[in-house]
Amino acid sequence: MINGKNQNSKTFLHFNKKSMIEIQFNWIFILIVGVLILLFFIGLTNWYKENEMRENSNNVKFMLQTVMTGASINSRTASPIEIPKIEIDFNCDPNECGREGCSSEFTFSKTGVSQDTSMDIIFSPKKIESDFMYVWSLDWNEPYKVSNFLYLSSPALKYYLVYKDGYPNSKKLAEKVFSKMSDNTLIKMKLIEDDEFEHIKYNNEYLVRLIRFYEGPGENFGIDASPSMLKEKKWDVVYITGDEESGTIHYSRWSLTDNKNREKDPNKKTDYVGLSSLIGAIFTEDYDTYLCNMKKAYTKFKTVNEIYSIRSEKLLNTYIGDNKCEFLYGASLQTSFTNIENSLSNVNDIDNSDINVLLNSIEEIKSSNSDTVMKTCPRIY
């Protein structure tokens, strides 16, 4: 009997141990399977989220393409476009320019979706992350229409056009630019005199751009901005001198001696030709981007110039022997076209003397065109 009892308790203990192990294994099994299922669903959610972001970016990309095409066709129109708040980066490399344009694109960061813009001349900040994008375009006529320039901005940007009394052309040019930019009623912009600097307030903009239409003493300066604006360095300065036909643009950098102020960057100086290209410098916060887009513009200029040159030769051939019109399309006009071609022969190396030759040739063609009107001959452009 005693043996029977011992045997029973042994069996009971044996069964108890077995069931305890079984339960433990059961729970471990449930845990492992549960974690696997959870990981699977987390992975699925992430994959779906990335896919949706990519799809969203693609849709915005096509929408932007459509709007940009429309804007490039109809100049002088400004339109706000509602976009999802995805960061859009604009890149243009001035060192990678050739006969087909420049290495240039806009990218939706985090998704990698991008659109090539090799020959699209787009003046924009380096990045836009906003609910709205403002798109505006102007013709670039030198003297014939070469291309449309596209300008992009957002509600997070503000522009101050600053002139100084006593500097020749400063107020006149500032007012001319302000008047032109006022066609675009969407952008935040103000025309101020030099003394009004201290009244500039910062309202949490992405960037405040000061466009100084003069150069002279006191070029290195700071503005009486709020500590947060100074701390976050959310402002910059561009110096512009000249007139509406041509002039110089000088980008700035943070002062090497004093981190609060800005000064001219000696390596970031270039020329502009025409008001449209001057306005391009106002919309472009980065010197390289501006230079890159102007190279695209000059590349297009070469092509359009050749078309008008060939056209003038054909007109000359048509009017050979005609005393009234023949000389209007003659050697002098062809020289002007050739001079333009030569001054733009290497878009990667256009200097001040090339710009002067270009401007003189443009004036000569304008004058020849006026002569054709006077003589009631077919116009040059």
Next chain:
Amino acid sequence: MKKQSQMKIGESMVIIIIFLFLLVFGLVFYVKYKLISVESSAKENANLIAIQTVQKIQFLPELQCSIEGTINYNCIDIYKLASLSELSEEKKGVYESMFPKTKISVKQTYPTYLEWDVYGKASITGNKHLFPIPFAFYNTTANQHYFGYVEIQVFI
């Protein structure tokens, strides 16, 4: 007891298998639906690109009739057209990214038939979308208008 526990494990396994089966079925269904949706978007986008190309050509200042920058819409200057056709390949490079995989030819139908091959490489392949767009043609020396169309072939 052994049989009972074995049955219980078997039960759990079957539940998991059925669950996974339903999950896989759901995923396959979703992927197929997404593929169809993506194909349809791709077709739509291809059409959009073609239309954008056509719009750019329609409003190309190198072809349009213009007087000192003022454009005369839906009109082609014949002298500009002839000049563009004779442009060197190097200068035509600017149109590579503007008009990818595109052939542009212009045909004058009245008063006489004339044809110009303006742009495009012979070796382009892809699905062809054809867009004929009527235009007025202006001869600046004769001061006369003619009629014809621009034939745009976009290969997507």
